[in-house]
Amino acid sequence: MPALEAAAAPAVEVERPANPAFGDLATNLAMKLARPLRRPPLEIAEALAASLRDGPASAPDLVAAAEVARPGFLNLRVADAAYEAVVARILADPAGWGRIPAVNPRRVNVEFVSANPTGPLTVGNARGAFVGDLLCRVLEAGGQAVTREYYFNDSGTQIDHLGASVAAVRRREPVPDDGYKGAYVEQLAREVPDDVWAAAFEPGAGTSAVLGAWASRRVRGMIEASLARLGVHFDVWKSEASLHEEGWVDRAVERLRATGTVYEQDGATWFRSTAYGDDKDRVIYRSDGRPTYFAADIGYVTEKFSRGFDHLIYVWGVDHHGTVARNRNAAQAMGYDPDHYQVILIGWVRFVVDGVEVSMSKRAGTFVTLDDLLDAVGADAARWFFASRATHVEIDFDIELARKQSSENPVYYVQYAHARIASILRKAAEAGLAPAPDVAGLLAGEPEAALVRVVARLPEVVEDAVLAEETQGVTAYATELATQFHAFYRDARVIDAATPERSAQRLALALATKVTLAKALALLGISAPESM
RNA sequence: GCCCCCGUAGCUCAGCGGAUAGAGCAGCCGCCUUCUAAGCGGUAGGCCGCAGGUUCGAUUCCUGCCGGGGGCGCCA
The missing domain is CATH 3.40.50.620 (HUPs)
Incomplete structure (x- = not known):
C-alpha cells in the first residue's frame, strides 16, 4: 500500500448499507482513494480488507468480516460480541444509554x-x-x-x-x-x-x-x-x-447609531440594513416618533445577550422570512456574531x-x-x-x-411495543425469571441478532438529530425498532421456563429494547406507557 | 420584477452522493387454544415534475424551465 499524502486523504465515510447482505457497515473509501492513488478501487478495497482481516488493522472483537463488493465498497460485519456488549451496557446503565458526548456545550436561548x-x-x-x-x-x-x-x-x-x-x-x-x-x-x-x-x-x-x-x-x-x-x-x-x-430599545439604537448605521430621513429613524446586503433600509422610529416592531427586536437582542447567552435561536413561521435579514444585520452591526443569531423558519x-x-x-x-x-x-x-x-x-x-386514524397512528404502534415489553417483563417476574446480565451467545439466534442491530443504533440516531436539529430520524427509528421488536415477539418466545437461560437472555434483550424505545420517545417528549 | 420553500406510491410524508427508492394510512388475501391482534405475514402500487450539467456513481449537488406555496410596509 503506497503511503498517502495527508492532503490527498479523503474523509473516511462509513454508512449502513440498506441491504443487510452487505454487512453492518460499508465504506466507499477505496473508491475515494482510486483517483489519488491511481489504482483500481477493487484493488485498494482488497488491500484494506486484508489489513482488517489479519493485518495491522485487525480487531476481531469488533470486526468479524471484511469483504469487497462490486464497484469498490468495503463491507464490514460487526462481531457478535460487540453487539452483546451493547446489551450488557444498556442493562448496566440504562440512564446513560443513548447519551452522546456534548456536541456544542453552549448557552442557547430559544424563542x-x-x-x-x-x-x-x-x-x-x-x-x-x-x-x-x-x-x-x-x-x-x-x-x-x-x-x-x-x-x-x-x-x-x-x-x-x-x-x-x-x-x-x-x-x-x-x-x-x-x-x-x-x-x-x-x-x-x-x-x-x-x-x-x-x-x-x-x-x-x-x-x-x-x-x-x-x-x-x-x-x-x-x-x-x-x-x-x-x-x-x-x-x-x-x-x-x-x-x-427598561430602556433596552433606546440604548440599542444609540449603540447602532455609534456605528454609523443609523440615519434620519423623512422624519423617521432608519437602520442602514443595505450595508449588510438587505434589499432596503428599515425604519426604527416612525416619523411620529413611535418605535416599530423592529426597534423592539433590536433592543431585545441586546437584552438577551446581556443575560449571557452564546447563541440565540428564533423559531418563526415562514411568513417572517422577510424580517430575518434586517435583524441579523442589526445584530452584526452591534458587534454580535451573526452566526449566533439563528432563525429557524417553520x-x-x-x-x-x-x-x-x-x-x-x-x-x-x-x-x-x-x-x-x-x-x-x-x-x-x-x-x-x-x-x-x-x-x-x-x-x-x-x-x-x-381523529379517525388515531388508533392506527404510528405513535401508538411504537407505544404499544413499549407496553407489550412491559407486560412481558411483568409476566416474567411472576414466573420468577429475570433478565440476564451476561448475554454472551445471544446473537446466535436470528431474531435476536436482527433486533440487537436496531437497538444498537440509538446513539447515532440521537447524534444525527442533534447535528441536523431535526427529529424525523428519531420517529423513523422508533417505528423501525417497534417493527423489529414485533417480529422478534413473533419469532422468539421470551418467557419459557423450559429454557431458563435462553429466556433470561431474551428478557435482557427485551428490556434493552424497552429502554431504547423509552429513550427515543423521551427525546420527542412523548410518553412511554407501561400498559395500553 | 426580486427573494425563500416545496414538487418522491392513491393520500400524508421520510430519504438528500452510493449497491434492488422507504414508512404510515388507504386497497386486496390470510393469521387470535400459546408472553397485550393498538399485532403479524403476503400482495398490489413509483419516467423520485421536465431538460441539461458535474461525478466512477445523481431522487440526492449545479443551471434552466414548468407547477404549487410564502415573503417583499414608517403592519405584526
Missing part, C-alpha cells in the same frame, strides 16, 4: 410561539410550539443549556382592540370592525371582575386599555394552560413593553377537513383552537405528527383523518 395574548392559541400555533420544544430537547441532548422563551406584546393597539371588544360584548353592543370575536371574547366579557369593570370607566382611565390589560393577562393564562397540555413549558415570559420601559400548515382547508382568523373567530386539536387527536399523536416532518416543509394536517 418560540410568541403569539400575542389577544386570543387562545390556534392550531396554527401548534406547529411552532411542538417544533420549538422538540428543537430544545434535541439541543439539550447535544449538551446545550437551553432557555425556552416566550415573547409577547402586552400593550398597544391590538390589546386596546381586545379591550374594546370585551367592553362591547359585555354591553351587548356590536363588536367594532377591528375588534375580536369568538366564544372566548364572550367568556372574557362574563368574567371581568366588578372592580376592573369599574376602573375601566373611571374618568380618564382609558376603557379599552384597562380592559385590554386585564383581558390579555387572562388570555395569557389560557395560553399557558394550553401549552401545558402540549407538554411545553417556558422558562421566561418576556413582555415587549418591558423592553421599552413551513406553513394547511389544516384541512375532508380535503378542504380550514381558514383561521382570531378576529373573525373562525378558527380551530389548539385545545380543539388536542381534544381530537391527543398531545402524543399531534407531537408525533410534527416531529416526523421536516421543519421547513409545508404540510397538510387533516384533522378528521388524524
Whole structure:
C-alpha cells in the first residue's frame, strides 16, 4: 500500500448499507482513494480488507468480516460480541444509554410561539410550539443549556382592540370592525371582575386599555394552560413593553447609531440594513416618533445577550422570512456574531377537513383552537405528527383523518411495543425469571441478532438529530425498532421456563429494547406507557 | 420584477452522493387454544415534475424551465 499524502486523504465515510447482505457497515473509501492513488478501487478495497482481516488493522472483537463488493465498497460485519456488549451496557446503565458526548456545550436561548395574548392559541400555533420544544430537547441532548422563551406584546393597539371588544360584548353592543370575536371574547366579557369593570370607566382611565390589560393577562393564562397540555413549558415570559420601559430599545439604537448605521430621513429613524446586503433600509422610529416592531427586536437582542447567552435561536413561521435579514444585520452591526443569531423558519400548515382547508382568523373567530386539536387527536399523536416532518416543509394536517386514524397512528404502534415489553417483563417476574446480565451467545439466534442491530443504533440516531436539529430520524427509528421488536415477539418466545437461560437472555434483550424505545420517545417528549 | 420553500406510491410524508427508492394510512388475501391482534405475514402500487450539467456513481449537488406555496410596509 503506497503511503498517502495527508492532503490527498479523503474523509473516511462509513454508512449502513440498506441491504443487510452487505454487512453492518460499508465504506466507499477505496473508491475515494482510486483517483489519488491511481489504482483500481477493487484493488485498494482488497488491500484494506486484508489489513482488517489479519493485518495491522485487525480487531476481531469488533470486526468479524471484511469483504469487497462490486464497484469498490468495503463491507464490514460487526462481531457478535460487540453487539452483546451493547446489551450488557444498556442493562448496566440504562440512564446513560443513548447519551452522546456534548456536541456544542453552549448557552442557547430559544424563542418560540410568541403569539400575542389577544386570543387562545390556534392550531396554527401548534406547529411552532411542538417544533420549538422538540428543537430544545434535541439541543439539550447535544449538551446545550437551553432557555425556552416566550415573547409577547402586552400593550398597544391590538390589546386596546381586545379591550374594546370585551367592553362591547359585555354591553351587548356590536363588536367594532377591528375588534375580536369568538366564544372566548364572550367568556372574557362574563368574567371581568366588578372592580376592573369599574376602573375601566373611571374618568380618564382609558376603557379599552384597562380592559385590554386585564383581558390579555387572562388570555395569557389560557395560553399557558394550553401549552401545558402540549407538554411545553417556558422558562421566561418576556413582555415587549418591558423592553421599552427598561430602556433596552433606546440604548440599542444609540449603540447602532455609534456605528454609523443609523440615519434620519423623512422624519423617521432608519437602520442602514443595505450595508449588510438587505434589499432596503428599515425604519426604527416612525416619523411620529413611535418605535416599530423592529426597534423592539433590536433592543431585545441586546437584552438577551446581556443575560449571557452564546447563541440565540428564533423559531418563526415562514411568513417572517422577510424580517430575518434586517435583524441579523442589526445584530452584526452591534458587534454580535451573526452566526449566533439563528432563525429557524417553520413551513406553513394547511389544516384541512375532508380535503378542504380550514381558514383561521382570531378576529373573525373562525378558527380551530389548539385545545380543539388536542381534544381530537391527543398531545402524543399531534407531537408525533410534527416531529416526523421536516421543519421547513409545508404540510397538510387533516384533522378528521388524524381523529379517525388515531388508533392506527404510528405513535401508538411504537407505544404499544413499549407496553407489550412491559407486560412481558411483568409476566416474567411472576414466573420468577429475570433478565440476564451476561448475554454472551445471544446473537446466535436470528431474531435476536436482527433486533440487537436496531437497538444498537440509538446513539447515532440521537447524534444525527442533534447535528441536523431535526427529529424525523428519531420517529423513523422508533417505528423501525417497534417493527423489529414485533417480529422478534413473533419469532422468539421470551418467557419459557423450559429454557431458563435462553429466556433470561431474551428478557435482557427485551428490556434493552424497552429502554431504547423509552429513550427515543423521551427525546420527542412523548410518553412511554407501561400498559395500553 | 426580486427573494425563500416545496414538487418522491392513491393520500400524508421520510430519504438528500452510493449497491434492488422507504414508512404510515388507504386497497386486496390470510393469521387470535400459546408472553397485550393498538399485532403479524403476503400482495398490489413509483419516467423520485421536465431538460441539461458535474461525478466512477445523481431522487440526492449545479443551471434552466414548468407547477404549487410564502415573503417583499414608517403592519405584526
